[in-house]
Structures are given as structure tokens and as C-alpha cells.
Amino acid sequence: MTGQAFLFAGFNALSKTEQLIIDALDKWTDMYYMPDIDLFFVENDREAGYFYRKLNKRYSWPGLREIPDKFRKSKKEFRLIGVSQKSSMAQVTGQILDKINNYKNTALVLSDETLLEPILHNLPARVSEVNITMGYKLRQTPVYDLFMAGIGIQSRIRNKGIYYKDFVRFINHPYLVRLLGTHFVRESKRRISEENIIICKYAGFNDLFAKQGLVDFGVLLFEKWESYPESPTRFYLTLINKLQAFFNPDRDILELEYLFHLRKVILQLQVHLETYNIEVKLKGYQMLFREIFKNYSISFKGEPLQGLQVMGLLETRLLDFETLLVMPANEGKLPARKGAQSFIPFDLMKGFGLPGVKEHDALNAYYFYRLINRARHISLLYSNRSGNDFKDEEPSRYLRQLEYIVDKKLVNFVIVKEQVKTEIN
Numbered sequence: 001m002t003g004q005a006f007l008f009a010g011f012n013a014l015s016k017t018e019q020l021i022i023d024a025l026d027k028w029t030d031m032y033y034m035p036d037i038d039l040f041f042v043e044n045d046r047e048a049g050y051f052y053r054k055l056n057k058r059y060s061w062p063g064l065r066e067i068p069d070k071f072r073k074s075k076k077e078f079r080l081i082g083v084s085q086k087s088s089m090a091q092v093t094g095q096i097l098d099k100i101n102n103y104k105n106t107a108l109v110l111s112d113e114t115l116l117e118p119i120l121h122n123l124p125a126r127v128s129e130v131n132i133t134m135g136y137k138l139r140q141t142p143v144y145d146l147f148m149a150g151i152g153i154q155s156r157i158r159n160k161g162i163y164y165k166d167f168v169r170f171i172n173h174p175y176l177v178r179l180l181g182t183h184f185v186r187e188s189k190r191r192i193s194e195e196n197i198i199i200c201k202y203a204g205f206n207d208l209f210a211k212q213g214l215v216d217f218g219v220l221l222f223e224k225w226e227s228y229p230e231s232p233t234r235f236y237l238t239l240i241n242k243l244q245a246f247f248n249p250d251r252d253i254l255e256l257e258y259l260f261h262l263r264k265v266i267l268q269l270q271v272h273l274e275t276y277n278i279e280v281k282l283k284g285y286q287m288l289f290r291e292i293f294k295n296y297s298i299s300f301k302g303e304p305l306q307g308l309q310v311m312g313l314l315e316t317r318l319l320d321f322e323t324l325l326v327m328p329a330n331e332g333k334l335p336a337r338k339g340a341q342s343f344i345p346f347d348l349m350k351g352f353g354l355p356g357v358k359e360h361d362a363l364n365a366y367y368f369y370r371l372i373n374r375a376r377h378i379s380l381l382y383s384n385r386s387g388n389d390f391k392d393e394e395p396s397r398y399l400r401q402l403e404y405i406v407d408k409k410l411v412n413f414v415i416v417k418e419q420v421k422t423e424i425n
Contacts, residue, residue, distance in 0.1 A: 005032060006029055006031055012035065012051050014055070016353070026061075032062050033063050035052055038068055046365070048370070050362035050366075070373075075414075076375065076376055078378050080382070080418070082382060082384035083381055083383055083384065086115075089327050090119045094124055097325070108311075109325065111326070111327065111328060111333040113312060114140050115327065123308075129306050130307055131306070135298065138265070139293045139294060141258045146239075146262075153166045153167070160224065162221075171184070179214075184212060188208065214242065221235075228273070228282075229285065232285060236266050240259050265292050313364075316370075323376070323377045328382055329396045329398070330383055331394040334398060335360075338360050384419070
């Protein structure tokens with residue numbers, strides 16, 4: 001011993017940078033490596049042990065080969081729950097959570113982040129504390145459709161007249177239905193249909209806007225945007241102010257959060273355009289807005305040591321839970337499909353040690369088996385929609401692997417299969 005030593009714990013798939021740092025430290029000091037893996041994952045060339053086997057061949061650090069053999073001896077209960085539609089998973093999840101007594105060691109893992117909002121709306125009243133560790137794309141919220149509906153109006157507005165399809169699309173947005181009222185929406189559609197209106201003028205609907213106390217907004221809606229970013233900024237901020245004043249702070253927490261971030265993006269875009277004196281028209285404004293939306297995520301705040309934990313698969317690294325709900329456990333989501341194909345040929349990627357499809361699959365397999373390694377009660381929800389087209393949804397390969405190792409008695413697990421039909425209220 002040199003008096004100095006480095007302990008590496010939990011590392012599995014080393015990046016090129018991590019590899020170089022570890023190699024440099026290994027030359028002048030003592031290394032002790034504690035991998036977070038189980039012997040069962042490493043045996044028989046299983047995907048989850050791919051990166052460990054590479055390390056094991058390359059290094060001989062103390063601790064590297066001292067891996068536990070607990071997975072095959074542990075007792076776990078798996079529920080493989082087939083749901084007819086992916087949209088019904090949130091409702092089924094709420095029913096499952098309602099039967100759990102304590103959420104302290106419970107995690108809800110989403111392999112599809114678009115399920116976050118329906119999940120939050122279907123949480124049982126007993127779930128008083130929720131910690132969300134995953135970011136939520138603003139593009140997947142209703143405010144994106146609200147923005148696009150406003151852009152759609154301006155794309156075909158003529159002489160303060162709105163094309164009827166654009167007008168109907170705008171007032172049909174859930175936020176506008178609540179703000180304007182169902183009577184406004186029904187009456188507007190009736191007039192358009194019975195009077196065969198193609199271009200909607202403000203005069204034909206001013207009485208409805210006046211009845212709702214939204215005359216100023218009605219006038220603004222039928223105006224063509226002449227200057228950018230001033231006109232769209234004025235329109236959207238007026239709409240956001242109306243909605244924020246209408247929504248209930250206790251009941252509409254998510255909606256108010258989405259509107260806050262929409263306001264933030266609109267002002268951010270205005271500042272950029274004015275600072276750099278960029279001249280844009282409708283299409284340019286729309287394109288820039290889409291680019292900001294594409295990468296804008298909403299970060300939630302919560303208490304990581306209390307309540308139900310809601311997270312993505314990547315956020316579960318190095319964390320252990322006793323009860324797990326994982327969804328959707330479908331191929332293409334668990335594991336996620338490989339991203340856009342690289343322009344670099346496979347031979348060059350192989351030659352220069354760049355990660356490819358095999359490494360991508362191995363990493364996802366490790367994340368999944370590491371997640372269930374110390375859990376006892378695991379519910380895996382998957383969509384079992386079937387039909388005569390190519391859009392059939394297959395259960396994840398990991399479900400098939402679990403069934404295989406149980407059938408071969410390689411592990412001491414219990415698997416219960418269920419098919420659930422949700423109630424239509």
C-alpha cells in the first residue's frame with residue numbers, strides 16, 4: 001500500500017473519460033473496486049453483465065471479483081399485468097396504488113414520460129406526498145397544443161376573419177372550453193354549422209364573448225399579428241393571464257405550472273429576438289418556438305425521503321425499493337429503441353470502441369435487473385393491444401426472460417399474470 005487508495009463503488013458501464021481517469025489512477029495508487037452487480041447477471045453471457053465481464057478481463061483490482069450471489073436466492077413476487085390500451089394504464093396504476101398501505105419504499109418507474117400527467121391525475125387521494133425526479137417535456141403538455149392552435153389561426157387569418165376550422169380547433173382546446181364555457185363552444189359550433197360560416201368574424205360571436213366578460217380577448221383573437229415578437233407576445237400573455245385568473249390554485253396546480261413555463265418561454269424568445277435585432281415572420285417565429293419547446297423540461301420539486309417516488313428508469317440507478325410499479329413494460333419502451341442511426345459505419349464504431357446497439361441493449365438490461373435486484377413486490381404493466389397491422393404492442397423481452405428463468409427454476413420467484421379491463425365511467 002502506498003498510503004493512498006481510491007475506492008470506486010457502483011460504476012458499471014464506464015465511459016471513455018472514466019476509463020482514462022481510472023487507468024491513470026491505477027498506475028500510481030492502489031485501487032479498490034466495488035461493482036454493483038450480482039453473480040446471476042454475469043453468468044451465461046447475460047446482457048446485464050456485459051460491461052462487468054469487460055472490466056473483469058481487463059483489471060485485477062481487489063474487490064472486483066467479490067460480487068454477491070443473492071438474486072437467485074431472493075424471494076420476489078411479480079405481477080405481469082396486461083392492459084388493453086396504454087391510455088388505461090394510469091387508471092389501473094391508481095387502483096394498484098390505492099391498495100398499498102405504505103409508500104415509503106415504493107417507486108413508480110415510467111419508461112414513457114408521456115404517461116406522467118395522466119398518472120398524476122389518477123393518483124388516489126391517499127397518496128399525500130409525491131416526489132417526481134424526472135423532467136417533463138413542455139412539448140408534451142396541453143400548452144403546446146394551445147400555442148399551435150393560436151399559430152394555426154394566424155396562418156390563415158384574413159381581414160379580421162378566422163377560418164372556421166382554425167376557430168373551432170382553438171375553442172375546442174380543454175383550457176379554452178373551461179375558460180369560455182361549454183355553452184360558448186356549443187353555440188359557436190351551432191352558428192357555424194347552421195349559417196354555413198366559412199370565415200368567422202368577431203361580430204358574429206361578440207355577444208358570446210361579452211357574456212363571458214372576455215370582450216378584450218375576443219377582439220385580440222380576431223386581430224392579425226403585424227409585428228414580431230410584440231403581437232404574439234401580447235396575445236399569448238393576455239390569454240395566459242385570463243387562464244391563470246380563472247384556474248383554481250388548489251385544484252389546477254399542474255395547469256398553472258404549465259402556463260407559468262409557457263409565459264417564461266414566450267418572454268425568453270422575445271428577449272432573444274429584441275436583443276439580437278432579429279426580424280422574423282410567422283413561420284420563423286413558429287420555428288424558433290418549436291426549437292425552444294423541444295428541449296424545454298419542467299423540473300418538479302419534492303422530498304426524496306418521503307412519499308411515493310415517481311421517476312424514469314435512468315433515475316433509479318443505485319436506488320433500492322421494496323415495491324415497484326414499472327410501465328409501460330413493452331418492447332420499444334423497455335428497453336427504449338435505439339436513437340437515430342449514426343452516419344459512422346459499424347466497422348469504424350467497433351474499431352474505435354464507440355458504443356453501438358449491443359452496448360445500448362446491455363446498458364438497459366443492467367438498469368432493469370439492477371432495479372429489481374433487491375425489490376420484493378414488482379408490478380409490470382404492459383399494453384397487450386393486438387390487431388392485424390404492424391402497430392401491435394409486444395411485451396418487453398425482460399418479461400419473457402423472467403418467465404423463462406422461473407420456468408427453468410433458475411430462481412425462486414412467483415409470477416402472476418393478469419389481464420385487466422378498465423371501467424368506463
